Amino acid sequence: MDKILLGCRGVSKRFGETQALRDVSVDIQSGRIHTILGENGSGKSTLAKVLCGVLPADNGEIRVGGQLIQGVPDPRMMLAHGVAIVLQEVLVVPNRSVLDNILLGQDGVFHRCMSVNEKTELARQTLAQLTDRSIALDRPAGELPLHEQQIVVIARGLARRPDVLILDEATAALDLADRGKLFDTLKAFCEAGSAVVFVSHRMPEIVELSDQVHVMQNGVLIAELEGADINPATLLAHLTQELVDV
Numbered sequence: 001m002d003k004i005l006l007g008c009r010g011v012s013k014r015f016g017e018t019q020a021l022r023d024v025s026v027d028i029q030s031g032r033i034h035t036i037l038g039e040n041g042s043g044k045s046t047l048a049k050v051l052c053g054v055l056p057a058d059n060g061e062i063r064v065g066g067q068l069i070q071g072v073p074d075p076r077m078m079l080a081h082g083v084a085i086v087l088q089e090v091l092v093v094p095n096r097s098v099l100d101n102i103l104l105g106q107d108g109v110f111h112r113c114m115s116v117n118e119k120t121e122l123a124r125q126t127l128a129q130l131t132d133r134s135i136a137l138d139r140p141a142g143e144l145p146l147h148e149q150q151i152v153v154i155a156r157g158l159a160r161r162p163d164v165l166i167l168d169e170a171t172a173a174l175d176l177a178d179r180g181k182l183f184d185t186l187k188a189f190c191e192a193g194s195a196v197v198f199v200s201h202r203m204p205e206i207v208e209l210s211d212q213v214h215v216m217q218n219g220v221l222i223a224e225l226e227g228a229d230i231n232p233a234t235l236l237a238h239l240t241q242e243l244v245d246v
């Protein structure tokens, strides 16, 4: 079995009256693309955000590489443990350059040791993995069209060289060519031993990409599918099944 890079056990999260997650346990394994599938409001984003420390869980535990995270995880702590997220919202700092936006938050020990040239090369190479477009590193990110801004925020996640990259509906603005290039990059990223958690609604890309699909309904993880079960008919059947015993 592949190594478990990130996992949660018995995670619950409530927003007021809404139980967004109920007793959810998942394992994210090296070399795999994990997809979280579910209808609107089923808890996909909440799970993604709990896994990377953007949201604290009410109960349960988070483990990285088998090690229990003590206390309340936050994004900086989880990044130090090799877990990065790209959120649904396209968050660039508009008046800062593309280069600065890609390197944003990279003040860890490893990146402090990099020269300006090395950082520029890292940003250039990461962008080239994601698009054939020519995006000038010195241009203010706010001047870019939305799909290029989205590429920049995905590049920021990849440039952090995480062990686990979480993409929460982060591809909506991409065109077909950039989407294809991203998927090739994610596959190569996993083949090198990392893992991806991919939150998406789009059935064709889920079927194309996933090594394992985790199906959410009303905050509950109702199914985990692999191999030949990752096909549109089976996924749809799980997606629409009525929940009993909840």
Ligand SMILES: Nc1ncnc2c1ncn2[C@@H]1O[C@H](COP(=O)(O)OP(=O)(O)OP(=O)(O)O)[C@@H](O)[C@H]1O
Pocket (backbone or CB within 6 Å): 015, 018, 019, 020, 038, 039, 040, 041, 042, 043, 044, 045, 046, 047
């Ligand atoms: N910050 C918040 N405050 C209050 N309720 C929230 C908050 N975040 C999520 N929720 C609620 O928790 C439930 C799960 O939301 P979540 O965003 O995780 O679902 P989702 O499956 O990602 O949905 P979508 O596909 O629409 O993004 C929903 O009912 C949502 O309204």
